[in-house]
Amino acid sequence: MTSFEKFTQHQSLEELRPEQIPTKEKSIFEKFQGKAKELAGVLTLVTALSMSPGLTREAFAEEQTKQPAEKEQIKEMQKIFKEFLVKEKNTSHEFKIKFLSSDIGKVMEQQNIKFNNDKGSFTLSRDKQVNGLEFGELNGVSTNMVEVDVVKIKLGEINRENLKIKVYNSDGSIQTLLLYDGQLVGVTDEKPQK
Amino acid sequence: MPLIKSYIPTKNIFKIQQLLSASDLTMRDRDDLMELFFKAEDNELKPVVKLFDKNPDWIKKISENYKAKRSAFANNNYNIWQNIFLEEENQLKELL
Numbered sequence: 001m002t003s004f005e006k007f008t009q010h011q012s013l014e015e016l017r018p019e020q021i022p023t024k025e026k027s028i029f030e031k032f033q034g035k036a037k038e039l040a041g042v043l044t045l046v047t048a049l050s051m052s053p054g055l056t057r058e059a060f061a062e063e064q065t066k067q068p069a070e071k072e073q074i075k076e077m078q079k080i081f082k083e084f085l086v087k088e089k090n091t092s093h094e095f096k097i098k099f100l101s102s103d104i105g106k107v108m109e110q111q112n113i114k115f116n117n118d119k120g121s122f123t124l125s126r127d128k129q130v131n132g133l134e135f136g137e138l139n140g141v142s143t144n145m146v147e148v149d150v151v152k153i154k155l156g157e158i159n160r161e162n163l164k165i166k167v168y169n170s171d172g173s174i175q176t177l178l179l180y181d182g183q184l185v186g187v188t189d190e191k192p193q194k
Numbered sequence: 195m196p197l198i199k200s201y202i203p204t205k206n207i208f209k210i211q212q213l214l215s216a217s218d219l220t221m222r223d224r225d226d227l228m229e230l231f232f233k234a235e236d237n238e239l240k241p242v243v244k245l246f247d248k249n250p251d252w253i254k255k256i257s258e259n260y261k262a263k264r265s266a267f268a269n270n271n272y273n274i275w276q277n278i279f280l281e282e283e284n285q286l287k288e289l290l
Contacts, residue, residue: 049230
């Protein structure tokens with residue numbers, strides 16, 4: 001008899017609440033050791049994380065109701081970011097200060113993200129050091145548009161805010177920057193559609 | 195031609211991103227897995243990096259596993275879990 005069969009003798013899966021699934025799955029995997037145990041750990045992690053979109057949406061909806069001020073703050077942050085990207089090269093000192101003090105600005109400054117788009121060139125560093133990300137015009141390709149999504153995730157008691165920045169280039173390619181807990185963790189490239 | 199010239203990420207999530215980029219997964223499946231692992235604490239991802247690094251075949255299997263689980267949750271159909279758990283148990287037995 002498999003662990004799963006033993007498990008279903010005691011409890012119908014239909015009686016399970018979604019949040020019980022990872023625990024039950026873990027109990028099925030208990031007998032495994034070594035490499036199999038390591039894989040079992042990954043499988044249960046995938047299960048736990050798979051649950052979060054539904055729970056997140058619920059938690060997020062609840063949070064939105066409770067904290068309209070925060071929602072407004074996020075909107076304002078996105079507005080500031082977009083405004084920043086369409087400003088001419090000689091953006092006012094006051095505007096730069098305002099942007100650099102916003103949450104997105106702080107992250108981008110920390111990561112030394114530099115933009116050159118069709119409207120002008122923007123550097124987010126307070127000093128002139130650029131040793132991280134660098135955007136620029138290469139072989140006639142420039143950045144046409146940038147979209148920012150603030151993704152709020154709630155897992156148990158942990159709240160996390162991630163940023164997804166999509167960069168649309170003039171050659172049709174799209175690059176997605178993922179910022180996790182304020183740190184750039186990856187860049188995804190999508191080739192131009194033919 | 196990417197406009198992004200360089201970046202200096204160090205976390206496990208980035209290692210996963212690199213491994214997924216080198217895999218045969220579609221862009222959509224890669225993005226879905228990245229979104230999934232994005233939600234984890236970074237130290238929880240160490241076994242995932244180890245698994246994907248040593249056994250790239252598992253990238254596709256985990257992607258399929260995730261899609262099945264997402265469908266099970268989305269449809270609120272716990273009978274689907276029976277098939278998922280049985281499949282997982284068989285996969286684990288193969289490693290014994």
